[in-house]
Amino acid sequence: MPLMHGLLNLIMLAITIWCYWRILSKAGISPWWAYALLISLAIAYLASVFRSPIVLFAPYIVPAILIWIFAFIRWPSYEMTPEAAGENRYKRHAHRRSDVAPGADPHRTVNPKFRDRVAEAEERRRDREEH
Amino acid sequence: MNPVALIIVSLIFAVVVFYPLTRICARAGLPLWPALIVFVPIIGPPITAYLLALSRWPNHPFGR
Secondary structure, three states: HHHHHHHHHHHHHHHHHHHHHHHHHHHOOOOOHHHHHHHHHHHHHHHHHHHOOHHEEEEEHHHHHHHHHHHHHOOOHHHHHOOOOHHHOOOOOOOHHHHHHHHHHHOOOOOOOOOOOOHHHHHHHHHHOOO | OOOOHHHHHHHHHHHHHHHHHHHHHHOOOOOOOHHHEEEEEEEEHHHHHHHHHHHHOOOOOOOO
């Protein structure tokens, strides 16, 4: 019976993490924060090991903190315009500083293998026309 | 585990998170009743999470 109870709790936790994942994705926040709910599992385990009465509150502590934080932080996807949806759809934030000014990121270099073939063809065509 | 204690703890959790949930619903453009469901003991909080996760948010810029 305790095993079944624990298994049901784990299934419930997995479904809740999936829900938090979707909610955070909609808000434009990294959905990996949903895994912070696993901390409540650790708290519940420790409380049960030490036979602490906190075991009653344990599953609720982390979700309550997450909900309070989520309600008051800025939601990046709400700051994007629908016109930017195509370009920025898979980006975590609307833009990085280095997207606007590539020189701002000193580690950003262009891989020499990725040559701009269209520009090269255009240059060759121009050379042929000139000669 | 005493079921009455579980229900009381669940209700305390509901009181604590009710205000931020109403704020989340308002920002998402949803009505307030999903936030009220959190007061259903034990199964209320996950149901609220499902409703927020699966519903379309009218205020979302891309209509998700």
